Amino acid sequence: MVLRLGHRAARDKRISTHCALVARALGAETLIYTGQRDSEMEASVRKLSAQWGGKFRIEHAASWRKALKDFKGGKIHLTMYGLPVQQKISEIRKQKNLLIIIGGEKVPMEVYHAVDWNVSVTSQPHSEVAALAIFLYEFFGGKTPDFGKAERRIIPQKAGKRFA
8 A cells, every 4th residue: 555645736646646557557556645635636547447457546535644543554654765675675575564655745754753664765866656666666576466357458569559
């Protein structure tokens, strides 16, 4: 499960949508976002999920504090200030239930203290989309989920685009 902090509808629509798409494509089952409720973004993600398969959910939470407090399982905050993912990934994989927290606007220091791990994919400025993609790829060992019988799927080929 991914928790996206501080969505601002006018400013973050694309970036939050990309967080949801990366989460879905690389194996997360749910993205919960906080900040402004954005029914248009939710509908877009739900439509894509219905067409491309899988059981991905997107939800809005009024309070990130409550979402973080109520979650039962390991809590990971992806931040460039954390310990390198390569050092912590084996330990994190032992958890059965995970909440991966990604920022939007400035992340409150309270988040850094409320999690089990502050993990970085690099100690350089980068986007939450990149951090989430790299973390999930590492966590699942490069394996992607089975999306079942989707309306649409890509048929890999050397050049061009082909859908089934």
